[in-house]
Amino acid sequence: MMGDLPLAFSNAVTAVLGLIFGSFANVVIARLPEGKSVVRPGSHCPNCKKSIAWYDNIPLLSYLALGAKCRGCGKKISLRYPVVEAMMALLFLAAKVRFGWDLLFFIRDIPFLFILVVITFIDLDHRIIPDELSIGGLVLGLATTWAVPDLGWIQSVAGAAVGFGLFYGLAWSYQKYKGRMGLGGGDIKLLAMLGAFLGVQGVFTTILISSIAGTLIGILWAVATRQKNLMTSAIPFGPFLVIGGLYYYFFGDSLWLPFMTQT
């Protein structure tokens, strides 16, 4: 069926699909935290409120054709929009090349990647991770495990439980000893979601990679903004969990494999 299409064609379709989902992701990123409908009204300029015609709303191309300016008021269009669209297209393409293009790609991989990109930018903007995304993703991860025999539902449930338990325990002890919140509730639910998709080992790899990435970026951030205390320069942790989760998703246990196959 779909697998028989020429490779270049199926890759192009995947990339276009990524751009369309990326365009929708921009809508969700802007509206979900404000409790607005992601369906109605149609896209409009955040500055002049004028609705955007379909030909001015084509992912990437319209941004370039309009010279990054609103046709109505001339206000600059944020680079964020094409970046999210391009990012989504690249992730879809990478997943398709890595895992192939079957039913699972559409019911599991596409929603997984979509949710992670949306979470990243909402957390960067608002320091929150909406439950619709994390809990919704958790449910989807558990519900589609039947189609991933390599993972299995026991791994999926255990991954979610370990992810939730570890971060809940960590947040609890941090608050107990430091008297303030380190990890947010959103981070705990996001790690549970990643556990449902990636299993127990995925949770540990996600924590490892996100901690390394978070520390590196944290140091760079502290230097760039001349912060004395690393811990007070609160950067949202969600995007780093996404980086860690995507690392495991794409590269699996290849990080550990050299050490674990010496039997």
Ligand SMILES: [Zn+2]
């Ligand atoms: Zn405008």
